[in-house]
Amino acid sequence: MFIEQIEIRELQMRLLQPFETSFGATQDRHIVLIKVSNGKHAGYGEVTAAEGPFYSYETWETAWHVLRNYIIPAVIGKELQAAENFAALVQGIRGHNMAKAGIETALWDLDAKIRDVPLWKLLGGTRERIDCGVSIGIQSSIDKLLSKIAAEVNAGYRRIKIKIKPGWDLEIVKEVRATFPKLPLMGDANSAYTLADIDLFKKMDRYNLMMFEQPLHYEDIIDHAELQKQIETPICLDESIHSAEDARKAINLNACRIINVKLGRVGGHKEARAIHDVCRNSGVPVWCGGMLESGIGRAHNVALSSMENFSLPGDVSASRRYWAEDIIEPPVEVSVDGQISQRNEPGIGYSVKEQFIDDLTVRSQVFTA
Ligand code: OSB
Ligand code: MG
DSSP, rough: OOEEEEEEEEEEEEEEEEEEEEEEEEEEEEEEEEEEEOOOOEEEEEEEEEETTTTOOOOOHHHHIIIIIIIIHTTOOBBBBGGGGGHHHTTOOOOOOOHHHHHHHHHHHHHHHTTSSSSHHHHOOOSSSSEEEEEEOOOOOHHHHHHHHHHHHTTTTEEEEEEOBBTTTHHHHHHHHHHHTOOOOOOOOOOOOOOOGGGHHHHGGGGGSSSSESSSSOOOOOHHHHHHOOOSOOOEEOOOOOOOHHHHHHHTOOOOOOOEHHHHHHHHHHHHHHHHHHHTTTTTEEEEEOOOOOHHHHHHHHTTTTTTTTOOBBBBGGGGGGGGSEEESSSOOOOOEEEEEEESSSSSSEEHHHHHHHHEEEEEEEEEE
């Protein structure tokens, strides 16, 4: 495929509700969208960098800078055999995986459209329906959290993730368990703890959680291995894993028993599949994480989740949980029993609402071969 044109846009979109984690709250999203075309078809991708450098060092502004000055100049006007060949063009650019993934995922969509196949099939996926979970942010009270959980359980979601942080942890887990004794439940700390908190994890170990997600430092695998040795609940790594190599090392050290795969964090579909394979070969299940995406990033998450070893419900949920109106048609919908069906149209399989996207755009730039 010939990379004839790349368009980058910054969109402003307001989440229906603020989302709070151990590193802060967000509601007004700045989303960088990518459109790549070969002159005949267009592929779409989303940069999942957040507003500030808190989940990772990338932000929508660093992504814009690195895309414009480094990534796009490396790919514009190039002829690619397949989307997989993108990685070789940008291997000299260290990090900035979310910026890279914006282009990489757009190339996969374009590649699938040129080949006239659904993206999930091009990726090698087999799950025609994927199991969905939700991630519920930190709330102002336990009662509010309990009623949010009840609403999501009633909507059919198969797993509930709550965010934890010092002061919003043991008591909360205890209360949620008392109200929902059998619920598939997990806690995500976003790196809010250290090994000094080991007794707290031993106490939370009694509440039969599916996993603790990223309890310790965002670059650590050594201390996670120590924590995993001392608790029964599986550890799931998110922030610490950027590549299949990271996954291999973490698994070898027994730093985790589960991995959360996010397209942005790992640089796109190629590396996400490589992580999937490393984990599958070691008997480690994976699931697809979320970054409060618009419909385009969400559609890529749905397609990725079709792969065999995405055997646990992910943070991939319905558009309506995030947006009054999504930028794709139809929006991502979840069945009453908590599943999303794959689409059979080529590429991401959802159509893109170009006019609505224009209305949300605050700046854009076009690069032509
Ligand atoms: O750690 O998984 C996370 C959102 C923003 C940044 C980090 C994370 C999250 C989520 C939300 O948990 C997942 C979603 O609903 O998109
Ligand atoms: Mg996480």
